[in-house]
Amino acid sequence: MVLLRTPLYALSASLNARFTAFSGWEMAVQYSGIRQEHQAVRQNAGMFDISHMGKFFLQGTNVLAQLQRLVPSDLSRLKPGAAQYTVFLNPQGGIIDDLIVYYRGTTLAGTESVVLIVNAATTEKDKAWLSTHLNSGKPSGIVFTDESRDRALIAVQGPEAIAQLQRITTENLAAVPRFGHLEGTVLGQPAFLARTGYTGEEGFEVMVSPETGQILWQTLYENGVIPCGLGARDTLRLEAAMALYGQDITEQTTPLEAGLKWLVHLDGAGDFMGREVLETQLAEGVEKRLVGLQMEGRHIARHDYPVLHGEQPIGIVTSGTLSPTLGYPIALAYVPSSLATTGQTLAVQIRGKACPAQVVKRPFYKRK
Missing domain, CATH: 3.30.70.1400 (Aminomethyltransferase beta-barrel domains)
Structure with missing residues (x-):
C-alpha cells in the first residue's frame, strides 16, 4: 500500500522525524521525543501537522x-x-x-x-x-x-501558542472565543483560524494552502515552537480525556455510553438519526459507561486489555498510557454502569496479572 504524505512531510523528514503508517498516511510519530514534545505543549508551545484530517x-x-x-x-x-x-x-x-x-x-x-x-x-x-x-x-x-488533500492544517497548542501566532497575523486572536473561528491571514496569506484543539491546552488550528503551510511551519519552528508528532498528540489528548475514534468511541458505542451527554441536545436538535435509542437510554440508563482509571504502581493498561472486578472480566480498556504530566499510568475503559462510580476499585489484566486500578473523575488533567 502506498501511503499518502502531507505537504509538510519533507520538512518533518528534514527534522529527522520518526514516521509511522496512520490511516493511510505516512505521519510523524515523534521528533525530539514524546515526553519532550508533550511537556513543550503543557509548558510552552508545540505544533502538529494534522493535514491528514478530512x-x-x-x-x-x-x-x-x-x-x-x-x-x-x-x-x-x-x-x-x-x-x-x-x-x-x-x-x-x-x-x-x-x-x-x-x-x-x-x-x-x-x-x-x-x-x-x-x-x-x-x-x-x-x-x-x-x-x-x-x-x-x-x-x-x-x-x-x-479539500482533504488540498490544504495544510497545523495545530499550534500550549500556553504560548496564541502569542506565537499573534506575531504573524494581524487579527486579534485573543478576542476569538473558545470554539470560535475566523477568516484571516497568517504571514500575509489567507488562513482559516479556529480556536480548537485536541490537547487540553489553549491554541488554534490553522488551515492554509500547502505552500503557506510549509512557510508557516518553518516560521514557527524558527520562532521556537516545538514540532510534535502523533505520540505526544495521543498522550496529551488522553490526559484531557478526549476520545479517540476507533478506540474510545465506535459505531458500537453511543454518546451517552461514552460520557458525551453534553453534546446531546434533545430539546433543540429535533428529529435526528438515532434519537429514539438515546431517548430510551436516558430514560432507562445505559448498561456500560466509559470511565477514567488510575493504575497503581507503574503498570500501564493498554488498548483491549481486560478490566476485572474480583476475578471476573467485566470490561475493556480502550486507551492507556503513562501520563507524562501526572507521572502515573492512566486509562479509559468501558465498564458496567453499576461499577462506574468514582472511587470504585477494579483491576486490569496485564500479562496474566491483575493490576489494581481505581475509577477516577475525568479529565485526568485540566489546565489552570
Whole structure:
C-alpha cells in the first residue's frame, strides 16, 4: 500500500522525524521525543501537522438544517464564526465519527457556508454518509467540496501558542472565543483560524494552502515552537480525556455510553438519526459507561486489555498510557454502569496479572 504524505512531510523528514503508517498516511510519530514534545505543549508551545484530517466544505440552502438530521447537537444555536463538536450517528445511536462543525455564515448569494473537519481514518466513510443523506446534487441542494488533500492544517497548542501566532497575523486572536473561528491571514496569506484543539491546552488550528503551510511551519519552528508528532498528540489528548475514534468511541458505542451527554441536545436538535435509542437510554440508563482509571504502581493498561472486578472480566480498556504530566499510568475503559462510580476499585489484566486500578473523575488533567 502506498501511503499518502502531507505537504509538510519533507520538512518533518528534514527534522529527522520518526514516521509511522496512520490511516493511510505516512505521519510523524515523534521528533525530539514524546515526553519532550508533550511537556513543550503543557509548558510552552508545540505544533502538529494534522493535514491528514478530512476537510469538507459545504455550501447551499439550509446546510445546518440538513446536517441536523445526522447529529444530536442543536446546530441552530450556531452563529457565524462559531463551531460545535459533535458526532455522526447511525440508526442504532452508534457513533460513525466525531467531528467539528464550523459555521461560516451566509454568503452574498444567500446560501449557508459550513466547514467540517473529520477524522483521517473515516474521511471516505463520512463522505459517503453525507452523500447519501444530504440533499446534494439537486437545484436546492448542497455543493460539497472535499479539500482533504488540498490544504495544510497545523495545530499550534500550549500556553504560548496564541502569542506565537499573534506575531504573524494581524487579527486579534485573543478576542476569538473558545470554539470560535475566523477568516484571516497568517504571514500575509489567507488562513482559516479556529480556536480548537485536541490537547487540553489553549491554541488554534490553522488551515492554509500547502505552500503557506510549509512557510508557516518553518516560521514557527524558527520562532521556537516545538514540532510534535502523533505520540505526544495521543498522550496529551488522553490526559484531557478526549476520545479517540476507533478506540474510545465506535459505531458500537453511543454518546451517552461514552460520557458525551453534553453534546446531546434533545430539546433543540429535533428529529435526528438515532434519537429514539438515546431517548430510551436516558430514560432507562445505559448498561456500560466509559470511565477514567488510575493504575497503581507503574503498570500501564493498554488498548483491549481486560478490566476485572474480583476475578471476573467485566470490561475493556480502550486507551492507556503513562501520563507524562501526572507521572502515573492512566486509562479509559468501558465498564458496567453499576461499577462506574468514582472511587470504585477494579483491576486490569496485564500479562496474566491483575493490576489494581481505581475509577477516577475525568479529565485526568485540566489546565489552570
